[in-house]
Amino acid sequence: MILIEGLNDIRDEISNNIDKGQLGTDSTAPTEADTDLNTADANTIQDLTVTTTDKQVKYTYSLPTTAGTTTTYREFKVYDNSASVDYQRIVFTGRSFTTNGTKEIEISGGFFIRQS
Amino acid sequence: MGSIIKDIQEDKVAIKDQIGSQPSTTVDGIWGAIDTIVIDEIPIRIRERTAPITGNAPFIVGHPTYAKVGIIDPQPTVGTGNWNSYTVERVICPKNTYYEYFRDTRFKDTGNTDATWDTTNFKIDFGNSTTAQSLSIFYNSQTVYTAKLTATITGTPSLFLSADGGSNWESVTKDVTHTFSTTGNDLRWKGTGDSGDEIANLKIEFTI
Numbered sequence: 250m251i252l253i254e255g256l257n258d259i260r261d262e263i264s265n266n267i268d269k270g271q272l273g274t275d276s277t278a279p280t281e282a283d284t285d286l287n288t289a290d291a292n293t294i295q296d297l298t299v300t301t302t303d304k305q306v307k308y309t310y311s312l313p314t315t316a317g318t319t320t321t322y323r324e325f326k327v328y329d330n331s332a333s334v335d336y337q338r339i340v341f342t343g344r345s346f347t348t349n350g351t352k353e354i355e356i357s358g359g360f361f362i363r364q365s
Numbered sequence: 366m367g368s369i370i371k372d373i374q375e376d377k378v379a380i381k382d383q384i385g386s387q388p389s390t391t392v393d394g395i396w397g398a399i400d401t402i403v404i405d406e407i408p409i410r411i412r413e414r415t416a417p418i419t420g421n422a423p424f425i426v427g428h429p430t431y432a433k434v435g436i437i438d439p440q441p442t443v444g445t446g447n448w449n450s451y452t453v454e455r456v457i458c459p460k461n462t463y464y465e466y467f468r469d470t471r472f473k474d475t476g477n478t479d480a481t482w483d484t485t486n487f488k489i490d491f492g493n494s495t496t497a498q499s500l501s502i503f504y505n506s507q508t509v510y511t512a513k514l515t516a517t518i519t520g521t522p523s524l525f526l527s528a529d530g531g532s533n534w535e536s537v538t539k540d541v542t543h544t545f546s547t548t549g550n551d552l553r554w555k556g557t558g559d560s561g562d563e564i565a566n567l568k569i570e571f572t573i
Binding site: 250251256259263279303304305307314315325337342344351354356357359361362363364365 | 507
């Protein structure tokens with residue numbers, strides 16, 4: 250029996266590692282073999298806000314209107330910057346963004362650790 | 366993230382083979398236990414907010430419009446002004462699977478929920494004639510065609526799904542794949558029940 254204490258220890262390993270988020274423009278569906286965004290925008294790298302609850306890690310990413318590039322974003326990842334390890338990549342129907350425009354983007358997600 | 370196999374424990378069978386004696390075997394115990402740890406990706410929500418051009422606009426540091434004198438009237442000042450409210454623009458469920466473990470109220474539709482969304486005991490706890498309803502659990506450009514709801518259920522709450530943002534609710538049966546009569550791109554769930562009815566460990570697998 251895996252104990253909750255152990256599951257939360259794994260949770261803490263993830264929460265202590267993921268610290269950055271980044272957007273990109275490609276819409277190719279993610280696979281577990283991905284090692285980066287397909288078309289990353291370096292101007293979108295931002296710190297994550299990471300919180301934990303019982304067996305759960307949550308993150309929040311914010312792209313301020315003064316950052317980014319004027320483009321349409323379609324992919325997003327969270328990663329461990331110091332280790333250069335990507336934890337998650339998603340794609341979504343594009344959202345337009347204009348640098349120094351009027352819009353900010355906020356992305357939130359997370360992970361739940363459990364015994365099967 | 367895949368699964369992690371941890372703590373595999375085995376005890377080996379002890380066999381004694383004594384010279385001159387009948388071989389004897391002693392089984393000390395055979396245990397093969399594999400505990401699997403699963404990491405579920407909870408839904409990713411993309412929200413946006415905009416700064417108004419007129420009225421009580423916020424001061425945005427470094428912005429060529431919102432930090433510059435003489436462009437917006439009245440002039441934004443540091444520490445004042447307001448953004449417009451966030452709007453949900455996308456909700457993505459990796460592998461088209463929504464997990465709700467009731468650790469928080471992130472997907473609780475507060476305006477349409479009078480059942481207890483219990484984040485201490487991780488469940489929906491219904492009172493008499495009460496409702497629990499979610500916000501969008503999938504919201505993207507694709508159409509949702511089918512969905513299967515599984516959960517740990519106590520009592521007999523009624524279960525519903527909507528593919529069009531709550532305009533049309535369709536009754537569903539736990540563990541049975543439901544084909545939507547009214548499709549859409551905004552998936553939500555709802556439960557109604559009475560005292561003693563509960564929902565926990567909710568999962569919805571859908572096709573687009």
